[in-house]
Amino acid sequence: MNKSLPESLYTAEQVRQLDHVAIHQQGIPGFELMTRAARTVLSTIVRYWPEAGTLLVLCGAGNNGGDGYMVAKLAKEGGLGVSVLTVKNPAELKGDALTAWQACVEAGVVIRPYDSEQSLGADVVVDAMLGTGLSGQVRGDYRDAIKRLNHLESPVCAVDIPSGLCADTGVPLGAAVKAKVTVSFIGLKRGLMTGFGPEYCGELVFNDLGVPEAVYQTVPSDCRRISPGQFRGWLSPRSRVAHKGDFGHVLLIGGNKGMPGAIIMAAESAIHCGAGRVTVVTRKRHLAALAVRCPEVMGVSVSVNSRSGLDALAEGKNAMVIGPGLGRDDWGLKLLKDALAVECPVVLDADALNLISDHPQLLNGRKSPIIFTPHPGELARLSGLDIPTIQNNRFAALVDSHRQLTAFIGEHAAQRQRDIVLLLKGAGTLIFAGQNTALCPDGNPGMAVAGMGDVLSGVIGALLAQGLEPFKAAQMAAWLHASAADEVVASQGQTGLRATELIPVIRQRLNFIIGH
Known part of the structure; x- marks a missing residue:
């Protein structure tokens, strides 16, 4: 760009x-x-x-x-x-x-x-x-x-x-x-x-x-x-006496049968983006893979028949990410219901969005910030618009969908528009929070590969946990994610780009921003 x-x-x-x-x-x-x-x-x-x-x-x-x-x-x-x-x-x-x-x-x-x-x-x-x-x-x-x-x-x-x-x-x-x-x-x-x-x-x-x-x-x-010059002062350099409690605790929920990678990638990106602590709620069978891939992350398993105990797990958390690899079965729905019953800033991605499209009443009455991160197909299911209508006017679709989601949330929503953020992925990602729209022009077609959204959700969760307000967290995360992809592609080409290749580059870019 x-x-x-x-x-x-x-x-x-x-x-x-x-x-x-x-x-x-x-x-x-x-x-x-x-x-x-x-x-x-x-x-x-x-x-x-x-x-x-x-x-x-x-x-x-x-x-x-x-x-x-x-x-x-x-x-x-x-x-x-x-x-x-x-x-x-x-x-x-x-x-x-x-x-x-x-x-x-x-x-x-x-x-x-x-x-x-x-x-x-x-x-x-x-x-x-x-x-x-x-x-x-x-x-x-x-x-x-x-x-x-x-x-x-x-x-x-x-x-x-x-x-x-x-x-x-x-x-x-x-x-x-x-x-x-x-x-x-x-x-x-x-x-x-x-x-x-x-x-x-x-x-x-x-x-x-x-x-x-x-x-x-x-x-x-x-x-x-969106340009990196706007981020000046959003996150401060760390004090020499800082400890992990100063940088937030993220709870990530997902990783159903056959989909451990999604939640692991989200967790790995969250830990690389400065969250002080990261906990993953997933299937028991995925805990070993999580420990091997990312030993810095804590893991908790739940089954569909047990009380998930998410209210206790969410206590003291600064942000939640729900959706990577969540699935749409009873296990995924139960975790989503339990998570949305907890008042904590939340990022909704992937199957969490698909489940919300079937159960919009789950949003009703929430008071804590929500960041929705759909691609056009997920937004179509959430809003009832078809994909061509969305792509033919992404700006109008964003505003209409935000209004509809705000109506689902109902009470308190109109007074805190900036706490309800809608991030529409795609070429020229758009982010809307009730009044102004931010556009991320960075990124490239190499990002059209599985796992990219999981990495992005983890970045957003980490920035939320460190105290950024939702609209700012979504903007910074979108730019870090897309510009990191551009950097990797510049040296290696678009074809074959893997989502995990972005994670160390995102970390480098985030540290550069904080240092300048």
């Missing part, structure tokens, strides 16, 4: 508001912003493809097309071979976009109407067809051009957003350009960083075009990109 990207993320409408304020209140001419955008695109092309001698710019309507015309003009003046294909008749252009077309014509750029039979060959192709205002499905010449661009060998640089991609959700609207690089302006669009967005935008470059900070104060963002 490009570390120079801003932390605030915006919807398309919010970016239009920023643009309006910059022009009408700060007095920056719209054509000046368009020119700055074009300079940024051209300098990005030169940086990424320094040997490129020819550009092909596809221009649509509106200011996105205007940006494209200005890119072509500046490229021509810079000595590059450049031509423009117009997917929208320039006679229909207005305002700054029309001015940009006229400047392009005066610069002597070859401009031709788009034709499906024309060659699209060039060293680099610039996509300036459709901007952030797109709402319906892509049709006509736009759709044809997008499909052809996606089959080119030449790299594509998208202006502001890949054409056809929804700026708010990261979902292709029928068809979308798969760019190698996307250069975004003024406000970073949230859809570029979650769902399908990263697949289509490629490398992301941002430039605020010199818009003053005062403009951003007028349009507050309710979505923030």
